[in-house]
Amino acid sequence: MEDEKIVELYLERSEEAIKYTSEKYGNKLRHISFRITRDAQTAEECENDTYMEVWKRIPPNEPRNYFFQFLSRIARNISINRCIERNRLKRSAYIVEFTTEMEQCIPSPDDADRRIENEEIGRIISAFLHGLPKEKRLLFMQRYYFLDSISSIAKRFGYSESKVKTTLFRVRNDLRQYLIKEGYTL
Amino acid sequence: MRGKDLLNNISNVDDDLLAEAEASMIVSKKRHNWRKWIAVAACFFIVASVGTGAWRMGLFDDKGDNHSGNNSDSSSVAHSDEYRVRTDAVNLPENISDNVKADMIGCLVYKGKVYRQAASYDSSDSGFELVKKIVGEYVGDARGTLDDWSSQSDFATEFASTYYGPVYNVKGYSEDFRLYILVENGDKSWIQFLENYDDIGLNTGADFFGERMHLKNNVESISYLTYYDWNEDNPSNYKPLTSVSIEQFGGFLDELYNNPFERIDYKDHPDFYEGKIQGHLYLKMKDGTCVGLRLIEGGYVGYEHLGWIEVKMPGELFDLLLSAVQ
Numbered sequence: 001m002e003d004e005k006i007v008e009l010y011l012e013r014s015e016e017a018i019k020y021t022s023e024k025y026g027n028k029l030r031h032i033s034f035r036i037t038r039d040a041q042t043a044e045e046c047e048n049d050t051y052m053e054v055w056k057r058i059p060p061n062e063p064r065n066y067f068f069q070f071l072s073r074i075a076r077n078i079s080i081n082r083c084i085e086r087n088r089l090k091r092s093a094y095i096v097e098f099t100t101e102m103e104q105c106i107p108s109p110d111d112a113d114r115r116i117e118n119e120e121i122g123r124i125i126s127a128f129l130h131g132l133p134k135e136k137r138l139l140f141m142q143r144y145y146f147l148d149s150i151s152s153i154a155k156r157f158g159y160s161e162s163k164v165k166t167t168l169f170r171v172r173n174d175l176r177q178y179l180i181k182e183g184y185t186l
Numbered sequence: 187m188r189g190k191d192l193l194n195n196i197s198n199v200d201d202d203l204l205a206e207a208e209a210s211m212i213v214s215k216k217r218h219n220w221r222k223w224i225a226v227a228a229c230f231f232i233v234a235s236v237g238t239g240a241w242r243m244g245l246f247d248d249k250g251d252n253h254s255g256n257n258s259d260s261s262s263v264a265h266s267d268e269y270r271v272r273t274d275a276v277n278l279p280e281n282i283s284d285n286v287k288a289d290m291i292g293c294l295v296y297k298g299k300v301y302r303q304a305a306s307y308d309s310s311d312s313g314f315e316l317v318k319k320i321v322g323e324y325v326g327d328a329r330g331t332l333d334d335w336s337s338q339s340d341f342a343t344e345f346a347s348t349y350y351g352p353v354y355n356v357k358g359y360s361e362d363f364r365l366y367i368l369v370e371n372g373d374k375s376w377i378q379f380l381e382n383y384d385d386i387g388l389n390t391g392a393d394f395f396g397e398r399m400h401l402k403n404n405v406e407s408i409s410y411l412t413y414y415d416w417n418e419d420n421p422s423n424y425k426p427l428t429s430v431s432i433e434q435f436g437g438f439l440d441e442l443y444n445n446p447f448e449r450i451d452y453k454d455h456p457d458f459y460e461g462k463i464q465g466h467l468y469l470k471m472k473d474g475t476c477v478g479l480r481l482i483e484g485g486y487v488g489y490e491h492l493g494w495i496e497v498k499m500p501g502e503l504f505d506l507l508l509s510a511v512q
């Protein structure tokens with residue numbers, strides 16, 4: 001079923017919307033969640049939570065032309081929050097690895113004179129990424145949106161792990177410099 | 187704000203960035219398949235004809251448990267921990283000789299993936315007029331540049347194809363799975379589906395029969411061929427399936443969706459495909475397309491283009507259907 005029709009079902013408050021969403025995107029959503037939670041059962045729970053959340057958000061949202069992106073974001077956030085809620089953030093070395101890398105992007109308060117709110121972050125990071133060469137942009141997204149491991153990214157793109165690490169290190173620094181230059185602090 | 191907050195809020199990046207990243211995840215897998223293709227000889231041999239050839243001719247030989255594109259090169263994509271099985275890409279037969287002319291089936295290169303010839307429909311098919319209505323958006327022109335003597339670099343070109351003409355996506359189906367081309371050859375024309383089966387990760391039947399084929403609630407009618415008629419290529423002996431109720435077939439599809447895929451390679455288990463009780467179902471879909479399922483004793487349900495990968499769903503409903511196609 002086309003995305004537009006599925007969204008219409010949500011707007012009509014037809015529970016068939018969830019059925020069609022699951023049929024079309026369930027596997028991908030579990031995949032997204034599994035990457036983050038590293039647990040199949042939790043990934044299934046996050047998938048179900050995603051459907052509930054989508055049900056709540058449509059309406060007022062009407063993501064006819066970006067339905068999967070809409071689902072993907074919700075699934076990702078639910079999965080990351082699940083890790084945090086269950087204290088996996090402290091137990092899971094790989095999540096600590098991501099957050100540590102992200103810390104490197106955050107300018108200190110002394111470096112910037114403007115504080116940005118959560119809602120703006122996506123827009124600012126998008127502006128930064130649009131200015132990058134495609135290769136760097138894709139590596140950043142694989143690592144920090146999809147939470148892929150260095151080795152998985154290296155294999156996926158046919159790069160050495162060293163190249164992936166070096167490229168990401170430089171992009172994180174570039175992001176930090178971008179935020180400083182634009183006068184932001186987080 | 188801490189690093190975890192930044193990590194969380196990356197979810198809010200623009201849609202086009204997310205779409206680009208997702209597209210790259212598919213294309214980058216194919217990059218590794220191309221490396222395998224470049225590493226082998228120019229001639230390649232593919233067989234996939236509806237209802238015959240692929241299973242019997244051992245096309246989808248598995249070179250191991252790994253997915254398509256793997257060789258000793260370490261640059262393969264590692265996803266075996268996420269899926270029960272993965273489909274294979276095309277492999278050269280090991281015993282082709284200089285005297286054997288390489289036969290090519292239809293194929294098209296699109297977004298770095300090789301779409302292979304699947305079902306075709308001409309004016310003699312009852313579903314032809316319906317299938318014409320599911321033409322989607324135009325995606326580009328097949329170049330007609332591939333033949334038996336095409337070089338490796340010829341395949342590394344977008345829209346390289348054995349066909350020539352406009353290519354469309356298909357309404358109701360993912361573009362990542364199915365495309366459509368209207369083929370004209372002299373005074374004959376037909377609709378040709380081209381489908382991507384390369385390196386697909388599968389867990390349960392729903393991953394394929396639901397997500398890609400949309401079987402549930404879309405079957406218009408069902409016919410069958412006995413194994414004998416299928417093996418002897420007697421298409422005139424299709425019979426309508428009358429001994430199974432709609433509810434029973436619905437239950438069969440539910441179990442097909444919910445049960446896991448297994449790989450049973452012909453070279454390791456030739457008796458499985460030749461010695462067991464089996465039969466063939468043909469599902470005429472509401473959109474005019476046709477889906478062929480192979481039933482093999484023991485609860486196995488296969489789809490011709492998936493190669494040696496079957497859903498295992500033993501039980502009363504499977505036994506009922508298997509009996510009905512004898």
